Amino acid sequence: MVFISSREIRNNPALLWENDEVVLTVNGEPKAVVIKIDGDPKMVLDLIEKVKAQMAVEELRMFSLKKGLNKLLSDEIEKIIEEVRKEK
Numbered sequence: 001m002v003f004i005s006s007r008e009i010r011n012n013p014a015l016l017w018e019n020d021e022v023v024l025t026v027n028g029e030p031k032a033v034v035i036k037i038d039g040d041p042k043m044v045l046d047l048i049e050k051v052k053a054q055m056a057v058e059e060l061r062m063f064s065l066k067k068g069l070n071k072l073l074s075d076e077i078e079k080i081i082e083e084v085r086k087e088k
Helices: 006-011 013-018 041-067 076-086
Strands: 001-003 021-026 031-035
Touching: 001 006, 006 013, 006 021
Parallel strands: 001 021
Antiparallel strands: 021 031
16 A cells, blocks of 8 residues: 555656555545456445445444443433434
8 A cells, every 4th residue: 555645646647556555645644545446346336335334333333332332221222212313
């Protein structure tokens, strides 16, 4: 994996095609990942969406562990859900 600034890409776009994986940076901060694909782009994008969803679930899981929410009982969870629904 190679880190390349957006400025470098503007000056030399071929840098993207010289590497299989590129992390595009702006002001030194990673902003995007560019990868070469072999095959159907839709399939690759679908897989990326699945990974993003898994990452979101993991983030929620870690949040619940930090807050101690993983110790809630089912009836407590249902009560919270009912209260939130009433607010809407």
